[in-house]
Amino acid sequence: MEAKTLLFDKPGRENTLATLGIARERAQALGITQVVVASSHGYTAREAHRLLAPLGIKVIAVSISHGWESKGWCMSPEERAELQALGVIVFTGIHALGDGVSSAFSEKNGGRAPDEIVRDTLYCFCQGMKVAVECLLMAADAGLLDMGAEVISVAGTDSGADTAIVCRPACPRAFHQLRIREVLAKPR
Secondary structure: OOOOOOEEEEOHHHHHHHHHHHHHHHHHHHHOOOOEOOOOOOOHHHHHHHHHHHHEEEEEEOOHHHHHHOOOEEEEOHHHHHHHHHHOEEEEEOOOOOOOOHHHHHHHHOOOOHHHHHHHHHHOOOOHHHHHHHHHHHHHHOOOOOOOOEEEEEEEEOOOOOEEEEEEEEEEEEEHHHHHHHHEEEEE
C-alpha cells in the first residue's frame, strides 16, 4: 500500500484547507464516516463540515475545556450554537492527556503523571499530534464514535489544522488499544 502524507514547512492555520482536503480524500478512499476535529472557536469545524458533511461524514468538534477560559481559548455559546445548527456535534470535556486532577498534583508537588508523559511524547511529533490523539480519546469517552470503525482526527498548532491521522479509536481507559494507522498531514 502506498499513502500520501502532507508535510508542511510551517505549522498553523494556513494549512487548514489542505489538511481537511487530504482527510476528505482518505475518508472517501477508506469509507470512513466519522471525523473528529479540534476547534476552539469554530473555524476548523465549519470548514470540516463544509467539506465532509456533503459526503455523509459525521463531524465531531472537540473544544478546549473551560479551565482555559482566562486565555480566551474557549468556544462561546454563540459559536457552539452556530456549529450545532449546521449539524456539527460539539463536545467539551476534561482533557484526556492532562490538565485534570493529576496535573494539579504535578504542578504543586512536581513529577509527572502517566497522561502527562503520553502528552509530552506526542508533542515530539508536533502539537497537532498531541491534540488529535487527545480529541479522539475525548470523543470516544463521550460515546460519540462508532468504536468498531476507523476515524480521522484533525488538529493543529494554535489555530486551524495542520495534522490529520487515521486511527482505530479507543477510550482513555483502554489507551493501549488506540492505533494510529496513518499520518495524513503534519508540520515538518
